[in-house]
Amino acid sequence: MRGNAISLPVILLNFKCYLEATGSRAVSLARHAQEAARKHGVSIIVAPQVADLRLVSQETEIPVFAQHIDAITAGSHTGHVLPESVLEAGASGVIINHSECRLQIGIIEDVISRAKDLKLRTAVCANTSRIAAAVASLEPDMIAVEPPELIGSGIAVSKAEPEILTDTVTRIRRINSEVIILCGAGITSGEDIKSALALGAQGVILASGVVKARDQAAAIDELASACR
C-alpha cells in the first residue's frame, strides 16, 4: 500500500492491547503476517499499538495502521495522538471508531478529514448496518461492520448472522459505491473469510483469532490462504 491502492481482498489485523502483540511480539506477529501476505499474494494490514508503530514499520514492510488518532492539529494536546506522529512513525492509515474506542459522529468526520490531509487511509468501524450506512456518508476508504456481541467470540459474523452482512452491503452501496467493505467479529478460520467474501465483503478485520492463537503464524497463514 504505502501510497498505492489497496488490493482486494484485504485482511486488517488489529493487535489491540494484547501482550502477545506488544513490543517485540508486535514485530514477530507483523513478520508472520508479512510472510503470509507474500506467500498467498494477499493484502494484509497490521494495526499495532501506537507505541509500537515505528518499531513495526522499521522492522517489516507490511502496511501499518494506527488503532486510533485524535482529531487534533499540532499543539497543546498532552496525552493525545497527533495524526502527524503516527504518520512519521510509519503508519499509512488508521482505524477509526472501533467498538472499544467509540467516537462522537462529528469527531469521526474530523478524523477522516485530518487523515485525508495526511494521505492516511481510513477504516471506520460500525457495529450495525445502519451505522455502517451512516458512516458511508462520511466517505472513508473502508468501513468495517462488527457486531459487538460477536467480537472475540470465535463465532464468525459471516456464519452466525449473514443477514447483518448482506444488509450492511446493501445499505452502504445505496450511498457509496467505492468504499471497501470489511466484516469482523468472531473471524478465526479460512472458512469464516470465505463466507464473508461470498456475502459481499471485500475483506475482514480481526484480532484475537490470530493474536491469541496458539500458533500465530499458522493462523494468519490459513486466513490468507482462504482469500485466494
Place this chain on the structure above:
Amino acid sequence: MRGNAISLPVILLNFKCYLEATGSRAVSLARHAQEAARKHGVSIIVAPQVADLRLVSQETEIPVFAQHIDAITAGSHTGHVLPESVLEAGASGVIINHSECRLQIGIIEDVISRAKDLKLRTAVCANTSRIAAAVASLEPDMIAVEPPELIGSGIAVSKAEPEILTDTVTRIRRINSEVIILCGAGITSGEDIKSALALGAQGVILASGVVKARDQAAAIDELASACR
C-alpha cells in the same frame, strides 16, 4: 532515574503534540535536554508523544515519561495506551491527569496503581491547590500544580500567583510528606524556576517555554543552569 531515586530539583519537559517535538525533532530536543542535564548536573525528564517513546529512549539516555497511559490491563482495548507498551518502549514514568487530558478521580487511582505495579513513576497534575491536596491522598511520586489559565501564557505561576504555590505546598504537606511537588504554567526563564524553588517547589513542569523557543537548546540550558 530508570530505577533510581529522582534527584532534585527536577525539570519535567512535556513535548505535548507540538510538531517541534515530534518524531526526529523529539530526539533532537531530548538530546538538548540531556546535554543541559549533564552540563548542569540537574535532573531532567522528557515526555514525548507515545509514538515517539521508543525512538527517544533508544537515541538518548535521558529519563522518558509517557504523557498518558490508560487504566487497563492487557486485552481488547483498541486505541488505548497499555501501560506495558510504554514500559517496553522505554518509559520510566508517566504524566497523569494533565490539564489537557483530565481523568475521573477513580481512574487516577487506577492508573497510579497500574503504574506502581510496573515500577513506572507517576506525576499527577492538578489545576488548583485543593485538587493537589486531593491527589496527595492517592500517593503518586510527584504532583504538579498548574493553573490552567497560565499554561502557555509565558506568565510564570511562581511569579504571577505565588500564593497558589505556597498554598499548594502547605495543603499537600499536611497529607503527604514525601511526594515531590512541581509547579508549572508559564515557566519560561531561569528566574521563573528560581522563584518556584524558593516558594517550596522541588521542580517544574513546562512545555512551550522550551519546545516553542526559537533556540530550544539555549532555552533548556538556561532553565537547567537556574536549578543549581
Place this chain on the structure above:
Amino acid sequence: MRGNAISLPVILLNFKCYLEATGSRAVSLARHAQEAARKHGVSIIVAPQVADLRLVSQETEIPVFAQHIDAITAGSHTGHVLPESVLEAGASGVIINHSECRLQIGIIEDVISRAKDLKLRTAVCANTSRIAAAVASLEPDMIAVEPPELIGSGIAVSKAEPEILTDTVTRIRRINSEVIILCGAGITSGEDIKSALALGAQGVILASGVVKARDQAAAIDELASACR
C-alpha cells in the same frame, strides 16, 4: 403534536440552560410560544430543561421536547436521563446530539431506538451537511443542521451560508425522503426563517434569538408570523 403528525413548517425553540428560560420563566416563555403558534397557525415545539419538563407540560398545551435523553433502560443509572422519565413528565420528543451535547454515533442510534419504542419524536442535530446525511441513515423524525460557528452569533445560517443548507437538503434527500429538515444557528428574524424555508428547510431550530430577546413574546411572534 402529542401523537399526531408534525405540521410544517415547524419552529423548535431550545431553552438551553438560560436563566431566562428556567423554572417559572420556562413556563412564561412556553406560553408566549403557545400564543404565537395559535395566532399564526404555526407549529412550535419548546425544549425546556429536564427539571422543567413537567411544569411546562402541565401549564401549557404546546408540544414539549427534552433536550437530551440517555440510551438506557430503567435501572442503576444514577444521574442519567431515563427516556421514560421525560415521557411521564410530558415530553413528546427529544433533541439528540446537539452541538453542546455530542454523542457517539452508536449512542445516537440507540437513543433513536429507545425514543421510537416510547413513541417520542426525535430531532437529531448535525453540524455539517455530511453529518446530516450520515444521520439520515439512522432514520430520525427530524434532522437539524447547525454550523457551530454560527450558533448564538445572530448571523443566520440561511443567509450567511445558504449553500450549507442546500447541500444538506440535497445530501439528505438522496438517502431519506421523509425526514423533516430543520436549519439552525443564528436565526433571529422572520427574514431568516423565510430564507431558510426558501432554501428547502421545513423549519428552524433556535434558542438565543428568542430566549435572550429583550421581548421574548415579540420575538417568537415575529418568527411565527414569518412561517405563514
Place this chain on the structure above:
Amino acid sequence: MRGNAISLPVILLNFKCYLEATGSRAVSLARHAQEAARKHGVSIIVAPQVADLRLVSQETEIPVFAQHIDAITAGSHTGHVLPESVLEAGASGVIINHSECRLQIGIIEDVISRAKDLKLRTAVCANTSRIAAAVASLEPDMIAVEPPELIGSGIAVSKAEPEILTDTVTRIRRINSEVIILCGAGITSGEDIKSALALGAQGVILASGVVKARDQAAAIDELASACR
C-alpha cells in the same frame, strides 16, 4: 433540612433510574420515606431523577437531592443540568460523582463550588478509602464510600468489608474533621445500618434495597427504625 443542619444519622435514598421510583412512583416512595422519617425521628433524604425533582418537592416535605448537576453556569448548555434548575425545582442538595456517573477530579471541585454558591448540600461518592480521603480535601458536606462491586449486591459493605469502612473513616478524619461520612453498597436491612454506624459511619446511602423491595414502605421503615 432545607437550610438547616443535617441531623444524624442520615439515610440518603437514591432513586436511580428505576421505574419503581419514576414519576408518580417517585412521589409514592418519597411519601413512604417521609412517613418513616417522621415516625422514627430519623433524617432521610431522597434523590429522585431530575425530571421528578419538582413533583416530589411539591408533593412532600422531605429533603430532596438531585442525582447530578453539571459544573456550568447559565448559558448555552443544551442537555445539561443547570444547578439553578434543580434548586428552583426544590432540591436542597446534590449527589456528586456517583459510581454510575463518575466525574473528572477538577469537575468535582467545580460542582462543589457551584453547589456552595447556591447553598445546595453536596454528597460526593467515592469507591475506595483512598478516593474518599482525596475527596475530603475538596470539602463537601458528605462523603459516601461505596465499593462498586457490592452496589446492588444485597451484601452490605458494613458486614462484608468492615475494614474498608473503618479505613475510610480513619483516612478522612486525618484530613477533614467535619464532613459527614456515609457508607453504601449492599445495604438492605436494619442490621446493615447498625453495623455501619457502629463502624463510624454517620449514615448510609442506598437504592435497590428499598426501591426494588417488594414492600417499599416496610423496607424504609425498617431501615429508619434501626437508626434510633
